[in-house]
Amino acid sequence: MAKNTEMKQESILSINKWLGMNETGAVLRSGEGERCENFRITDGGSLQKRPGSRNAVVLSQSYRAVVTETAGTIHAWGEPKKVLRLYPRVEATAYDTLTLEGTRLDADYESAASHTGWYFDTAGDIVTGETISVPVSQLQSVEASERAKIETREARFAGGARDDWSGYMSDYVYLWLIQYDSLLWNGTEYVGTNPQIINNGDFSAMNGTKFTLLGEDDRPVFFFAKEGAKPTEADFLAKAAKNGHIGKIRLNNSHNNYISTTDTPLWSLWLKVDIWKETEYFWHFRTLGIEPNDMSDVEVKGLWTGIVGGREVIAAACNGCLWELSGDGGNLGRTLLGSVITAGNINLFGFEDKLYILAGGQYKVWDGESVSPVEAYPPYVPPTDPDEEGNPDYITDGSAAKMRCAEIFSGSKGARVMLYGDGTNRIIYSGFDTLGRARADSFPPGNELFVGDANTPVTALVRHYDRLLCFKKGSAWVISPDGNGFSVSPMNRSVGCDAYGEALIVNNHPRTPDGGAIMEWTSAALTGSYRNAKSISDRVKRTLSTFPMDSVRTFYDKYSGEYYVISPDGRALVHNTAADAWYLYTNIDATELISFHGLVYFGTRDGHIRLLSRAYCDDEGEAIACRWESGATDLGSEYRFKRVLGLWLALNGGEKAAVSVSVITNSGETRKVRVESDAPTLPITRRVRLKAGKASHFRLALTSESATETATIQFIDVRAVSGGGAR
Numbered sequence: 001m002a003k004n005t006e007m008k009q010e011s012i013l014s015i016n017k018w019l020g021m022n023e024t025g026a027v028l029r030s031g032e033g034e035r036c037e038n039f040r041i042t043d044g045g046s047l048q049k050r051p052g053s054r055n056a057v058v059l060s061q062s063y064r065a066v067v068t069e070t071a072g073t074i075h076a077w078g079e080p081k082k083v084l085r086l087y088p089r090v091e092a093t094a095y096d097t098l099t100l101e102g103t104r105l106d107a108d109y110e111s112a113a114s115h116t117g118w119y120f121d122t123a124g125d126i127v128t129g130e131t132i133s134v135p136v137s138q139l140q141s142v143e144a145s146e147r148a149k150i151e152t153r154e155a156r157f158a159g160g161a162r163d164d165w166s167g168y169m170s171d172y173v174y175l176w177l178i179q180y181d182s183l184l185w186n187g188t189e190y191v192g193t194n195p196q197i198i199n200n201g202d203f204s205a206m207n208g209t210k211f212t213l214l215g216e217d218d219r220p221v222f223f224f225a226k227e228g229a230k231p232t233e234a235d236f237l238a239k240a241a242k243n244g245h246i247g248k249i250r251l252n253n254s255h256n257n258y259i260s261t262t263d264t265p266l267w268s269l270w271l272k273v274d275i276w277k278e279t280e281y282f283w284h285f286r287t288l289g290i291e292p293n294d295m296s297d298v299e300v301k302g303l304w305t306g307i308v309g310g311r312e313v314i315a316a317a318c319n320g321c322l323w324e325l326s327g328d329g330g331n332l333g334r335t336l337l338g339s340v341i342t343a344g345n346i347n348l349f350g351f352e353d354k355l356y357i358l359a360g361g362q363y364k365v366w367d368g369e370s371v372s373p374v375e376a377y378p379p380y381v382p383p384t385d386p387d388e389e390g391n392p393d394y395i396t397d398g399s400a401a402k403m404r405c406a407e408i409f410s411g412s413k414g415a416r417v418m419l420y421g422d423g424t425n426r427i428i429y430s431g432f433d434t435l436g437r438a439r440a441d442s443f444p445p446g447n448e449l450f451v452g453d454a455n456t457p458v459t460a461l462v463r464h465y466d467r468l469l470c471f472k473k474g475s476a477w478v479i480s481p482d483g484n485g486f487s488v489s490p491m492n493r494s495v496g497c498d499a500y501g502e503a504l505i506v507n508n509h510p511r512t513p514d515g516g517a518i519m520e521w522t523s524a525a526l527t528g529s530y531r532n533a534k535s536i537s538d539r540v541k542r543t544l545s546t547f548p549m550d551s552v553r554t555f556y557d558k559y560s561g562e563y564y565v566i567s568p569d570g571r572a573l574v575h576n577t578a579a580d581a582w583y584l585y586t587n588i589d590a591t592e593l594i595s596f597h598g599l600v601y602f603g604t605r606d607g608h609i610r611l612l613s614r615a616y617c618d619d620e621g622e623a624i625a626c627r628w629e630s631g632a633t634d635l636g637s638e639y640r641f642k643r644v645l646g647l648w649l650a651l652n653g654g655e656k657a658a659v660s661v662s663v664i665t666n667s668g669e670t671r672k673v674r675v676e677s678d679a680p681t682l683p684i685t686r687r688v689r690l691k692a693g694k695a696s697h698f699r700l701a702l703t704s705e706s707a708t709e710t711a712t713i714q715f716i717d718v719r720a721v722s723g724g725g726a727r
Contacts, residue, residue, distance in 0.1 A: 011642065013633060013700070013718040017045030020581025023542040028631030038626040039702075040574065041581035043561070046652065047713040049626050049704050050585055052616030053602075057325060057332040059318035060298040060607030063092035063290050064339070067138055070287045074123050074132065080109030080144075080281040081127040086118040088370040090136060091336045092290045098136045101336065102369070109281055113142045117338075117372035119288070137285040144281045176223040178236045195233040293319055297343055300603025301359075303592040304348035308355050309368020314596055315355055317346045318607055322357065322364075322371055329599070330611045338371025340364060347501065349406040351417055351440040356406070358419070363401040365441075374400075377433060377442040399428060400443050405501040407461035409468045413484065414438040418468070420458045421500055425451045425472065427458060427479075429486070451477050451488055459496065460503035462510055469521070471497035471512055476521075476533070495519055495533045498549040506556050506563050507577050513549050516541065518565060518575075537565075540573050540582045547571070555593040557600055566590050587619055588612075618707035626704040626711070629664070632697040640722040641694040647719060650685045651677040652712035659711045660703045661688050665695035672703065683714055 014030070021036040022028050031045070040050045076082050086107045087100035100119055107115055116139050123132040176199055180192030221240050223231045302317035314325040314332075320342050324335040340346070341360030349356055355366040356374070363374045404421035409429075415438045417430040427449040431442045451458050451470050460471040461479075468479040469491070476492035497503050497512035504511050510521040517535040537544055547567040555564040563575040572585040590602035600612040610620070618624060644663050651657045656679045660672040675686045692698065700718060704711045 009640075010719065010721050013720070014715070015630075015717075016715045018047040018581070018628075018713075019045070020539070020576070020579070020583050021543075022539045022582075022631070024539060032631060033628045034631050034699075035627060035629040036583040037628070038585055038624050039628050039704075040562075040583055041576050041579045042712070043576065043578040045579060047628060047702065047711075048652075049617070049711045050583075050624065051600075051612045051614045052618045052624060053588075053610040053612050053620060054330045054616050055608045055620055056327075056330050056601065056611045057334050057609050058607055059300060059316055059321070059323055059334060059603075059609065060295070061092070061293055061319060061321070062295075063095055064293045064320055065090050065092045065098055065136075065288050066291050066339075067286050068289045070135075071140075072134060072137065072285050072287065074134075074283040074285070076109075076125075076281045078279065081125055082132075082281075082283070083108055083124050083126055084112055084120045084139065084283060085122045085124070086112065086115055086120050086139065088118055089336050089338065090119040090138075090288060095290060095292075098288055098290065100136065109142060109144075109283075112139060112283060115139065115370070116141055117370050120285075123283070134285075135287045137287045139283065139285050141284045142282065143284070144279055146279050176231050178221070178231075178233060197230055197232070197236075294343075298607035299342075299605045300591050300607060300609065301342045301346040302348045302357075303594040303601065303603055303609075304350070304355065305594050305596050306350040306355070307353060308350065308366060309353065311368070313355075314594070314601075315348060315366070316592075316603060316609060317342055317348065317357065317359065318603065322366060325609065328597075330613070330615075332609060337366055338364075340371070345404045345421075345500070347405050347421075349408070349417075351408065351415070352438065354440070356417075356440055358401065358403055358406060361401050374441045377439050403428070405461070407463065407468065409461075409463055409479070410481070418461055419443070420461060423457050425454050425456065425458055427451065427461070427470070447485075449479065449486060449488055451479075452490075459498065459500050460512065462503040462505060464505060464510055469503065469510055471503050473498055474514075476512075492533055499552050499554070500550075502552065502554045504554050504556050504563070507561075511536075511554070511563065513552050513554065513565065516545050516549060518544070536575070537573070537582070540584070543571075543584060544573060547573075553591070553593070555590075557593075557595045559595060559598045560600075564590075564593065566593075586625070587622070614710065617710050621707065623705050623707035626702075628702045630700040632699055641696060642698065642720045642722040643694050644690050644692040644698060644718060644720045646687060646689045647700075648685055648687050648717045649675055650683050650714040650716070651675065652714055653677075653680050653682040653684065655679055655710050655712060656708075657711045658704065658706055658709040659713060660705075661690065662701045662703070663690055663692040664699040664701055665692055665697075667693050667695070669701065676709070 017031050018041050019029055019031040020033070020041050022032040023034060028034070038050045039047050042048050074082060084107050086105045088102035089100070091099050091101055093099045100121065105111070105115060105118070119136060119138050121134060121136045123134070124130070125132070176197060179196045179198060181194040221236055223235065298319050300316060300318045303314070305312070305314045315337070316323045316325055317340055320339055322337040322340050324337055326333040326335065340357055341362055344360040347358040357364040357366070364371055365374050400419055402422045403419035405419070407418045408415055409418050410416065413432060413436065417440045418427055419429070420427045428443050429447045429449070430439055431444045431447055433439055433442070452472055452475055456472045456474060458470060458472055462469050470477040470479050470488070473496050474494060475490070475496045478489050478491045479486050480489070495514050497514055499513050502513055512519050512521070518537040519533050520536045522532040544565070547565065551568050553566045555566070561576060561578045563577060564572050566572040566588065570587055570589045572588045572590065573582060574585060575582050588602070589604045591605055592603040594601055602610055602612060604610060647661065649659070649661065651659065655677065658674060658676040660674050662672045663670045670690055670692050673688050673690060675688055677684050702713065
């Protein structure tokens with residue numbers, strides 16, 4: 001009897017290039033996976049464990065300095081001879097300790113006027129040498145006021161009045177008086193300038209514009225002597241001091257001065273004060289206190305890098321503070337710059353060598369020294385009504401501070417700050433100073449745009465070529481320079497941007513999150529063709545549909561060519577633009593991201609700044625769970641059973657690497673087989689023996705869960721034999 005022998009055929013599945021994730025359910029190309037979690041695709045098409053992360057610095061703090069309602073004033077008379085020791089920053093380093101930080105500035109009255117918002121605890125008097133200590137305080141304002149004291153006094157002594165006098169006498173008794181050009185109050189006493197000792201013969205000196213010293217009887221202090229020595233100022237002051245009146249009263253002579261002379265000299269002098277004016281200088285401040293910080297508000301709300309004060313900086317907003325970060329790599333230092341409201345949304349943007357902060361209804365600026373509210377600059381705006389003055393500023397009434405996003409765009413005159421995001425279809429833009437220079441602290445009336453209907457807000461602005469692209473929920477617009485202003489025209493009536501401020505330029509093409517997809521806008525789309533606004537995320541549509549699109553954050557790292565779409569739950573879909581491959585990261589608790597000198601930093605919800613780098617194999621000590629699964633493959637024969645016999649796998653050289661391999665069939669997943677490398681210079685190929693039962697289809701799975709090892713897989717070949725028809 002003849003015996004039937006089953007014909008067996010060997011098949012090989014080769015993956016020489018990984019293509020990322022594809023969730024469409026269609027037949028996948030070799031190298032595509034239904035799942036690609038915490039593996040990334042390199043530009044060359046290798047499958048690589050994603051970068052790990054380390055905390056570089058923590059920005060949350062237990063206590064914070066707050067300005068109290070306790071107000072105070074330091075003042076000086078006559079001349080501002082006080083100096084305040086000012087510091088740009090203050091930090092609550094303990095529950096009862098405030099520390100002044102930064103370079104100290106010994107500020108006189110003039111320089112203090114331009115350093116309001118700085119902090120101090122000492123004021124010194126350069127005249128008396130005295131030091132005034134106050135609680136740690138913030139300088140609020142300075143002012144000078146001229147005080148007028150109106151008095152009328154007469155001082156009469158030694159005789160009666162005469163309406164005339166008879167010349168210079170050669171034989172007479174000397175009456176010595178002292179006069180001053182002016183008086184200055186130094187905080188303790190009056191000090192006269194230019195003392196002049198005169199006698200009764202110096203009629204021209206008694207012109208009613210001088211000051212003289214009065215004694216306790218409100219009469220001029222004088223020396224009466226015949227052919228006596230001329231007294232000095234010290235003599236007059238000593239005589240006044242003897243009666244306890246030094247420096248207390250000095251009077252301005254009026255025009256009624258009479259000298260009476262007879263053979264027996266009788267002396268009469270009338271002194272009258274009409275107006276006595278002096279200048280008083282004030283330094284107003286509020287004291288600081290210490291409060292426990294709101295530990296429910298520790299999320300990093302803003303990250304920015306750029307030039308401030310002529311130097312490159314990284315700034316971060318977190319826990320009620322604006323911080324400057326310093327250092328390199330995974331170990332950063334922090335410097336407290338000032339306070340900002342971090343309970344809501346924050347936007348940081350640079351303009352004219354300064355950093356501007358939109359935060360919780362505040363509009364502040366950091367100039368490289370201190371953080372202070374933006375003071376409105378009111379350029380001249382010709383009123384339509386000659387009797388109307390108006391207010392040419394949108395800062396003080398809160399319109400600018402109410403916005404949550406900013407973009408810089410140039411019109412016919414120069415750069416403009418475009419603010420939006422108050423929940424309406426309104427955009428306001430900045431003006432210029434009287435010299436025609438662009439400003440970020442002036443938003444004149446009329447500098448506003450209303451985009452589309454009032455029922456949908458403006459959500460994103462992004463510069464592209466000579467245009468400003470404006471996105472709303474469900475529509476897109478083009479803003480173009482038009483004379484001294486701008487014009488708005490429609491670009492797309494159905495596609496826009498769901499998330500505030502999340503339109504980015506990626507490889508010269510704008511991208512926006514819209515309706516469960518990531519839309520890429522090509523040049524044709526910018527001319528009005530909506531068909532060229534196409535979805536580039538169809539391969540990951542299933543995962544992306546679980547992201548709240550109005551709350552996602554987007555980020556593009558031009559160094560790696562990776563575009564991130566981040567969900568609030570710590571998942572991130574990443575698109576490698578060079579390989580055109582999508583993959584999913586988990587446990588990326590990123591609220592903000594920046595790229596600085598080729599390194600990617602992200603802020604977390606617990607107040608840390610982390611460095612994302614392949615130098616780390618874990619996330620702050622936590623192992624990274626990586627998994628890639630191929631689609632269901634039939635090795636070219638759906639109707640035949642296959643049995644996997646084994647595979648060959650190549651790990652990249654130069655790394656201590658490990659990966660586990662398994663096969664998934666209808667019967668379940670096989671035992672994982674570990675493949676590891678001891679970091680040789682060249683790639684190493686390993687043969688892996690797998691035992692899987694017969695099946696018409698199977699999937700290949702690669703996993704890595706080590707906290708100390710990385711993995712870069714260059715290729716994989718799976719060997720299987722098939723025979724017999726599937727039932």
